Every structure is written in C-alpha cells, then in structure tokens.
Amino acid sequence: xxxxxxxxxxxGLEIWFDQIYALKPLNIQIKDKExxxxxxxxxxxxxTFLRSLNRFNDLNDxxxxxxxxxxxxKNIHKDIAVGELRKKVGxxxxxxxxxxxxxxxxxxxxxxxxxxxxxxxxxxxVERTLKEAYLWDEVKDRLQVSGMxxxxxxxxxxxLARTLxxxxxxxxxxxxxxxxxxxxxxxxxxxMSRFKDKYTQILVTNNTKQAARxxxxxxxxxxxxxxxxxxxxxxxxxxxxxRTNDYISGRFG
Amino acid sequence: MHRxxxxxxxxxxxxxxxxxxxxxxxxGTAIKALLERNSELAYKVIKxxxxxxxxxxxxxxxxxxxxxxxxxxxGDLRFITSTMKICNDLERIADLGVNIAxxxxxxxxxxxxxxxxDIPKMATASREMLKDSLNAFVNKDSKLAYEVCKxxxxxxxxxxxxxxxxxxxxxxxxxxxxxxxxxxxxxxxLERIADHSTNICEDVIYLVDGxxxxxxxxx
Numbered sequence: 001x002x003x004x005x006x007x008x009x010x011x012g013l014e015i016w017f018d019q020i021y022a023l024k025p026l027n028i029q030i031k032d033k034e035x036x037x038x039x040x041x042x043x044x045x046x047x048t049f050l051r052s053l054n055r056f057n058d059l060n061d062x063x064x065x066x067x068x069x070x071x072x073x074k075n076i077h078k079d080i081a082v083g084e085l086r087k088k089v090g091x092x093x094x095x096x097x098x099x100x101x102x103x104x105x106x107x108x109x110x111x112x113x114x115x116x117x118x119x120x121x122x123x124x125x126v127e128r129t130l131k132e133a134y135l136w137d138e139v140k141d142r143l144q145v146s147g148m149x150x151x152x153x154x155x156x157x158x159x160l161a162r163t164l165x166x167x168x169x170x171x172x173x174x175x176x177x178x179x180x181x182x183x184x185x186x187x188x189x190x191x192m193s194r195f196k197d198k199y200t201q202i203l204v205t206n207n208t209k210q211a212a213r214x215x216x217x218x219x220x221x222x223x224x225x226x227x228x229x230x231x232x233x234x235x236x237x238x239x240x241x242x243r244t245n246d247y248i249s250g251r252f253g
Numbered sequence: 254m255h256r257x258x259x260x261x262x263x264x265x266x267x268x269x270x271x272x273x274x275x276x277x278x279x280x281g282t283a284i285k286a287l288l289e290r291n292s293e294l295a296y297k298v299i300k301x302x303x304x305x306x307x308x309x310x311x312x313x314x315x316x317x318x319x320x321x322x323x324x325x326x327x328g329d330l331r332f333i334t335s336t337m338k339i340c341n342d343l344e345r346i347a348d349l350g351v352n353i354a355x356x357x358x359x360x361x362x363x364x365x366x367x368x369x370x371d372i373p374k375m376a377t378a379s380r381e382m383l384k385d386s387l388n389a390f391v392n393k394d395s396k397l398a399y400e401v402c403k404x405x406x407x408x409x410x411x412x413x414x415x416x417x418x419x420x421x422x423x424x425x426x427x428x429x430x431x432x433x434x435x436x437x438x439x440x441x442x443l444e445r446i447a448d449h450s451t452n453i454c455e456d457v458i459y460l461v462d463g464x465x466x467x468x469x470x471x472x
Contacts, residue, residue: 208326209324212326235327236326236327236330237326237327237330237331237463238327238331238463239327244327245327245328248326248327249325249326249327249328249329250256250258251256
C-alpha cells in the first residue's frame with residue numbers, strides 16, 4: 001500500500017564506508033509513480049543514495065548506516081526480506097551486463113528463479129517486456145540468439161526488459177545511458193516516459209540535460225548532502241540554491 | 254571553472270549594453286531636438302536608427318546560436334531569454350525616437366503652440382524610466398526595476414493631461430490641426446517609451462528573481 005502518495009520514505013539516513021562519511025543525514029520522500037532525477041558531481045552521494053534503496057550497499061563490507069528507509073510504509077531493513085525487496089525494486093546499471101544466455105533466457109532469468117516455468121507465461125513475459133523496453137521489433141525473429149551479440153544500446157534495453165520481467169514497483173537507474181549513442185539514449189528515455197503510470201522511477205545521471213528531459217522532480221546532491229529538490233522545470237529555470245545554478249550550468253563538477 | 258560559453262555570454266552582454274547605450278542616446282537626442290526645435294538633431298536621430306536595427310539582428314542571431322549550441326539552463330537561460338526580449342523592446346523604443354524626430358520636423362514648419370503643454374515634464378519622466386530600466390538591467394537590480402514599473406502610471410497620467418490640454422485649447426489655438434495632432438502623437442510616443450521601459454523592468458525581475466509580474470503587478 002502506498003502511504004499518502006509516498007512510495008519511498010527516507011528518514012535521517014546516514015551512510016559511511018569505513019571512515020568515509022558518504023551520505024549526510026538525508027530526509028526525502030519519493031512519490032508514487034514519479035520520475036525522480038538525481039544529479040550531482042562525483043562523490044556527491046547520489047549513487048550511494050540510489051544503492052541504499054535496494055540494499056545494494058549491503059554488499060560492501062565497510063558499509064554502515066543510520067536512519068530508516070521504508071517502501072510502502074514497510075521498513076526495508078526489518079519488514080522486507082532482501083530478495084523480496086530487490087524483486088520490488090529493480091535496477092538498471094551503467095554498463096549493460098547481459099547474461100551469457102539467449103535473449104529469451106536473459107529476460108526470463110528472474111521469473112524462472114521466482115518459480116515461473118510455464119512456457120506460455122514465459123513467452124508472454126518476453127514479448128511484453130521487450131515491447132515495453134522498445135526492443136521487440138529489433139529482436140523478435142531471433143530470440144534464441146545470445147544476448148551478448150546485441151549492440152550496446154540493445155543490450156541496455158535487454159537489461160531493462162530483464163528488470164521489468166519480475167514486475168517491480170520501483171526501477172532504479174544508475175547512469176543508464178552513459179555509454180549509449182543519442183538514438184539508444186532516446187529509446188531508453190522514451191521507455192521511461194511510457195512507464196510513468198506503472199512504476200516509480202529514480203534516475204541517477206551525470207547528464208543533467210537528461211534529468212531535465214525525463215524527470216518530474218530533480219534532486220541535487222553535493223558532497224553527501226541533498227542541496228535541493230524541486231520540480232524539474234523550476235530547478236532548471238530558477239533553482240533556489242546558487243550551487244545548483246552553478247552545477248547545472250556547468251560551472252563546476 | 255571558466256567555460257568557453259562564458260566568452261560567448263560576455264560577447265552577448267557587450268552587444269546588448271552597446272545597444273542600450275545607443276537607444277538611450279537616441280531618445281535623449283530626439284527629446285532635445287523636440288524641445289529645442291532643432292532639425293539637425295532630428296535628422297541625426299533618424300539616421301542613427303540603422304545601427305540599432307543591425308544590432309537587433311546580431312543579438313537575436315547570437316541568442317539563437319547560444320540556445321542551440323549550449324542548451325543553457327538556470328541563470329544563463331534566464332539571461333539569454335531576457336536579453337532577447339529586452340533587445341526587442343529596445344528596437345521598438347528606438348523606432349519611437351525616430352517617430353518623435355519625424356513629428357519634430359513637422360512641428361518645425363509651424364510656430365510653437367502658445368498654450369502651455371507640459372511635454373518637457375512627460376519627456377523627462379519617460380527618459381528617466383528608460384534610463385533606470387537599463388540601469389536595473391545592467392546592475393541586475395530588481396528593486397529598482399519594481400520601482401520603475403510603478404512610475405508607468407505617472408507617465409500615463411501626464412499623457413492624459415496633455416491630451417486634455419490640447420482638447421481644451423480654443424479653436425484658434427487648435428489651428429493648424431496638424432500641429433495639435435503631432436503634439437498628441439509625440440505624447441503617445443513618449444507614453445509608449447515608458448511602456449517598453451516597463452517591459453524591460455519586468456524582464457529584469459524575471460532575470461534576477463525568477464518571478465513573473467507581468468499583467469498583475471503585486472509587489
């Protein structure tokens with residue numbers, strides 16, 4: 001259940017990696033089915049923040065945190081099993097990493113692990129998610145070809161389809177277009193816009209123009225602090241903080 | 254960090270400042286020609302409009318290129334869009350100066366009106382509004398811009414007073430009719446200069462504060 005339109009609530013979150021204070025006390029509410037753009041220079045804490053939402057930081061031995069994160073009102077560290085959390089909160093990475101399997105098997109990898117084995121059901125998932133990821137028309141005649149044979153842009157859309165296959169509520173994107181050409185980038189962005197009524201999406205990007213094009217709200221992080229969060233149109237015309245102005249105008253970072 | 258883009262912005266700023274200076278000068282000269290009944294100055298005004306027209310084209314062109322090539326945001330974006338609009342107002346103001354100069358040349362063909370019509374007061378008020386609106390732009394002074402916006406009502410009032418004064422002249426003084434029409438047109442041009450100065454101030458307020466105050470001034 002979504003609480004008052006809030007999908008994810010972060011309260012007093014602080015993160016350390018050994019002695020490094022990566023994220024200073026953070027309070028942020030992510031609305032249901034919004035696209036939140038997250039921007040900031042290197043070491044701003046934006047990726048650390050993103051990875052905290054599906055407990056990816058937990059994989060790092062030196063990771064420590066304080067505060068709480070809840071998804072639909074449930075504490076993600078106490079009330080939800082990690083596996084369940086990562087099913088609900090999918091992630092698309094900067095580098096597309098297809099599994100050394102066919103296109104078909106790449107997409108159904110998640111559903112199979114969650115116990116779906118019915119052939120018709122799996123075919124349905126493959127068609128639906130590849131269409132959603134704008135890849136279907138390009139690969140529908142060669143679903144048995146290795147996913148690794150696809151171009152970079154196609155591989156990224158395959159990874160997106162793989163994420164969609166487990167029917168997440170939230171999709172996290174960590175620089176999803178950093179290695180892609182403008183057309184592939186446009187396809188990913190178009191897919192994100194189409195998902196608006198279906199998923200809550202959080203996009204970490206170094207490309208501020210991409211945040212401007214795609215997101216409803218944008219959050220600007222700097223040295224572990226959330227400097228500003230506002231409607232994207234407001235942020236890119238009249239930001240409240242001069243550091244935001246300087247960053248999005250390319251004056252530093 | 255220094256950006257290549259900053260050089261281009263600096264170039265744009267220099268051009269719009271040059272245009273502002275020329276427009277302020279053209280209006281000053283047009284008013285001087287009118288009040289001193291000086292045809293030489295009136296001709297000078299008419300000639301100097303070309304340079305302003307050329308600058309308008311250059312500035313528009315530069316703004317379009319900066320938008321296309323750099324896709325500016327935030328403060329840079331507001332500066333460029335405001336400059337485009339202010340440039341347009343400046344060009345119109347220069348045209349109004351030319352109109353005043355042309356009316357002046359007509360008025361020189363007949364003796365001055367005996368009845369006192371306070372064109373000098375209105376001319377001063379409009380010219381000051383223009384000057385202060387450009388100062389507000391140059392110094393990014395939104396407080397001054399607000400203050401100038403409020404002065405527009407005063408100029409409107411002076412315009413109305415001139416119209417009424419001409420209207421109330423004796424039939425004798427109203428002849429030749431071209432003379433009183435020219436005076437009314439001069440007042441109208443001065444009133445339009447104040448309007449365009451107000452527009453400039455509204456753009457300055459958007460540039461500095463990000464606020465839109467057009468059509469419903471609140472502060």
